[in-house]
Amino acid sequence: KHIVVIPGDGIGEEITAAAVKVLQKIDETCHIGLTFENRDAGGTAYDKFGTPLPEATIEAAKKADAILFGAVGGDQWDNVEPSLRPERAVLGLRKALGLYVNLRPVKVSQVLSEYSPLKPEIVTGTDILIVRELIGGIYFGDKCESEIHNGVERAWDLENYSVPEVERITKFAMTAAKKRRGKVTSVDKSNVLATSRLWRRTVIQVAKEYPDILLNHFYVDNCAMQLAMNPKQFDVIVTGNLFGDILSDEAAVLGGSIGMMPSASIGELTSLYEPIHGSAPDIAGQGIANPCATILSAAMLLRYSLNEDRAVAMIETAVDQALADGWRTPDLYKEGFKKADTDTMTQVVLRYL
Amino acid sequence: KHIVVIPGDGIGEEITAAAVKVLQKIDETCHIGLTFENRDAGGTAYDKFGTPLPEATIEAAKKADAILFGAVGGDQWDNVEPSLRPERAVLGLRKALGLYVNLRPVKVSQVLSEYSPLKPEIVTGTDILIVRELIGGIYFGDKCESEIHNGVERAWDLENYSVPEVERITKFAMTAAKKRRGKVTSVDKSNVLATSRLWRRTVIQVAKEYPDILLNHFYVDNCAMQLAMNPKQFDVIVTGNLFGDILSDEAAVLGGSIGMMPSASIGELTSLYEPIHGSAPDIAGQGIANPCATILSAAMLLRYSLNEDRAVAMIETAVDQALADGWRTPDLYKEGFKKADTDTMTQVVLRYL
Numbered sequence: 001k002h003i004v005v006i007p008g009d010g011i012g013e014e015i016t017a018a019a020v021k022v023l024q025k026i027d028e029t030c031h032i033g034l035t036f037e038n039r040d041a042g043g044t045a046y047d048k049f050g051t052p053l054p055e056a057t058i059e060a061a062k063k064a065d066a067i068l069f070g071a072v073g074g075d076q077w078d079n080v081e082p083s084l085r086p087e088r089a090v091l092g093l094r095k096a097l098g099l100y101v102n103l104r105p106v107k108v109s110q111v112l113s114e115y116s117p118l119k120p121e122i123v124t125g126t127d128i129l130i131v132r133e134l135i136g137g138i139y140f141g142d143k144c145e146s147e148i149h150n151g152v153e154r155a156w157d158l159e160n161y162s163v164p165e166v167e168r169i170t171k172f173a174m175t176a177a178k179k180r181r182g183k184v185t186s187v188d189k190s191n192v193l194a195t196s197r198l199w200r201r202t203v204i205q206v207a208k209e210y211p212d213i214l215l216n217h218f219y220v221d222n223c224a225m226q227l228a229m230n231p232k233q234f235d236v237i238v239t240g241n242l243f244g245d246i247l248s249d250e251a252a253v254l255g256g257s258i259g260m261m262p263s264a265s266i267g268e269l270t271s272l273y274e275p276i277h278g279s280a281p282d283i284a285g286q287g288i289a290n291p292c293a294t295i296l297s298a299a300m301l302l303r304y305s306l307n308e309d310r311a312v313a314m315i316e317t318a319v320d321q322a323l324a325d326g327w328r329t330p331d332l333y334k335e336g337f338k339k340a341d342t343d344t345m346t347q348v349v350l351r352y353l
Numbered sequence: 354k355h356i357v358v359i360p361g362d363g364i365g366e367e368i369t370a371a372a373v374k375v376l377q378k379i380d381e382t383c384h385i386g387l388t389f390e391n392r393d394a395g396g397t398a399y400d401k402f403g404t405p406l407p408e409a410t411i412e413a414a415k416k417a418d419a420i421l422f423g424a425v426g427g428d429q430w431d432n433v434e435p436s437l438r439p440e441r442a443v444l445g446l447r448k449a450l451g452l453y454v455n456l457r458p459v460k461v462s463q464v465l466s467e468y469s470p471l472k473p474e475i476v477t478g479t480d481i482l483i484v485r486e487l488i489g490g491i492y493f494g495d496k497c498e499s500e501i502h503n504g505v506e507r508a509w510d511l512e513n514y515s516v517p518e519v520e521r522i523t524k525f526a527m528t529a530a531k532k533r534r535g536k537v538t539s540v541d542k543s544n545v546l547a548t549s550r551l552w553r554r555t556v557i558q559v560a561k562e563y564p565d566i567l568l569n570h571f572y573v574d575n576c577a578m579q580l581a582m583n584p585k586q587f588d589v590i591v592t593g594n595l596f597g598d599i600l601s602d603e604a605a606v607l608g609g610s611i612g613m614m615p616s617a618s619i620g621e622l623t624s625l626y627e628p629i630h631g632s633a634p635d636i637a638g639q640g641i642a643n644p645c646a647t648i649l650s651a652a653m654l655l656r657y658s659l660n661e662d663r664a665v666a667m668i669e670t671a672v673d674q675a676l677a678d679g680w681r682t683p684d685l686y687k688e689g690f691k692k693a694d695t696d697t698m699t700q701v702v703l704r705y706l
């Protein structure tokens with residue numbers, strides 16, 4: 001089982017190294033037979049090779065059983081031409097690897113609810129899985145940077161979805177809901193957008209094949225409200241690329257610390273796992289980044305790419321125990337707790353494995 | 354000064370009637386010389402005339418000094434053809450009247466922070482003005498409900514902005530910020546969308562004419578996070594139609610009760626004022642709806658359409674005092690407070706005027 005590791009920029013190096021240690025330790029117990037290989041992407045790749053996503057990285061990723069990704073970006077690349085900025089590595093990998101679904105679990109334990117901006121009685125117990133379509137919609141539709149139209153300069157982007165694209169992501173969401181609490185909320189803006197109307201009728205059509213799943217529909221503005229007012233009402237949320245981008249970030253922050261939030265981007269041939277936080281250039285190289293989101297992303301890798309459910313449970317429990325034991329990286333540190341840097345936190349998790 | 358009142362559906366009738374009473378009482382003191390006329394729109398208009406937005410309503414609205422709007426919508430019109438649904442009245446009026454900016458103030462007093470899903474230390478003191486572009490973007494771009502493209506059915510919507518459209522809304526936001534704390538946050542998704550790149554460079558260009566205003570830029574996903582994590586960092590937020598729809602609803606709910614939140618939709622010839630909550634068919638006709646959002650919308654009418662700043666202050670203070678005095682409509686009622694129905698709440702506000 002070959003894992004391609006793409007540390008990227010900023011704290012990417014430190015956090016992926018921590019997660020690899022956890023995977024190696026798990027491998028000793030579960031005998032999965034993991035091998036690892038590092039590849040470049042992001043701003044550091046741009047500095048070395050003149051492109052944020054070298055061909056060699058794409059080729060290696062395509063052949064991998066799974067990809068562990070750190071984070072990309074940093075101020076020093078702000079003035080690089082848009083098509084060569086670090087983020088392009090993210091969009092480029094999604095497209096090249098056909099990573100059509102982004103999974104964002106938001107699970108708020110008692111411990112994490114303390115860090116949520118929401119009142120604990122509203123947020124504790126939240127357990128949402130956001131299923132975002134990741135290689136369609138307005139992200140990858142035709143665009144025009146500038147044209148003259150009726151004598152004025154304008155720019156445009158085409159939002160669009162096809163029936164098969166919506167079918168595929170809906171099936172994924174329905175199947176995921178079966179293993180959870182059996183509820184799917186589809187989010188669109190069908191009172192305004194034609195694309196959303198096609199989205200909604202396709203979701204309704206697909207749902208007929210899943211009679212046990214409870215389906216409801218929210219407009220995106222209402223969903224942004226409901227997530228903040230009553231997040232516990234949601235089980236699985238399925239939505240398009242742009243709405244998913246916004247709602248999954250809102251949900252993540254409501255869930256407590258973004259330093260704890262993993263994600264998976266699933267494709268038909270391979271899948272990519274990464275923490276949702278960024279490259280945090282301000283603390284890079286100091287060895288104080290919270291490795292938990294990346295470690296939990298590695299757990300998602302074991303679940304979705306390698307089907308190693310026992311290993312997943314071991315990692316998730318170990319992270320929970322480290323927190324319950326009072327260990328906190330600086331992003332979560334408060335008086336009365338035990339301060340941990342990246343390495344200490346990783347060692348504590350390894351000990352609990 | 355002629356006000357066209359459009360009650361609409363559901364609780365629209367009750368809440369606009371309450372706000373009209375407040376305006377009439379203010380008129381006795383401030384001698385503005387207000388006259389009122391009611392017009393139909395929404396589902397009830399559809400039932401009477403076969404259209405949610407009769408020509409007579411548009412004509413009357415065009416001639417009005419300002420429009421006071423209730424709310425539209427209800428389950429009974431769910432199966433009406435999309436182009437005749439109640440919401441079309443809203444979109445139709447915006448376009449017909451050229452209401453290019455939607456203003457959503459979110460001001461969280463100590464009293465309201467109790468109702469916010471956010472922890473009080475995070476939300477109390479929030480004072481944001483969201484300036485949303487309202488007649489452009491993907492809402493009014495070309496659309497296609499269904500076409501066959503490479504052998505599959507798809508639908509599409511065109512997101513687009515022109516330089517003059519962005520200039521106009523940016524100038525509005527900058528001018529508003531001058532009278533506030535002097536900060537503007539522009540929200541886009543310029544790391545992905547061409548339209549957002551034109552948006553951002555136009556905002557930067559316009560900002561040069563306002564050297565005293567502090568301008569920053571957030572991606573929409575990050576803004577959705579920041580609103581929940583730290584709403585007090587914002588003064589004026591300016592954004593496009595779709596992002597504004599989502600962010601202003603998120604901000605509204607974080608701000609406490611949506612039953613208290615007013616809005617203004619400003620045009621060059623006339624402007625429209627409405628509460629942000631909907632028509633609440635479940636409580637319609639019971640006389641228990643919270644009239645405050647509509648009363649505060651009437652205050653915005655006095656400010657933006659009639660320049661009656663003294664009257665505005667009187668209304669806002671009266672509403673604050675009614676709350677401080679412990680009066681609560683059912684949506685906000687908790688033990689220990691004084692229960693008020695629509696009429697009682699209105700009478701209390703009138704008394705404090």
Ligand SMILES: CC(C)[C@H](C(=O)O)[C@@H](O)C(=O)O
Nearest residue numbers: 087088090091245544545574
């Ligand atoms: C970096 C950016 C292009 C990306 C996106 O918008 O998809 C990010 O926000 C995400 O959600 O992974």
Ligand SMILES: CC(C)[C@H](C(=O)O)[C@@H](O)C(=O)O
Nearest residue numbers: 191192221440441443444598
């Ligand atoms: C009713 C709907 C079309 C409308 C919108 O999306 O603009 C509403 O959500 C709003 O924000 O006023």
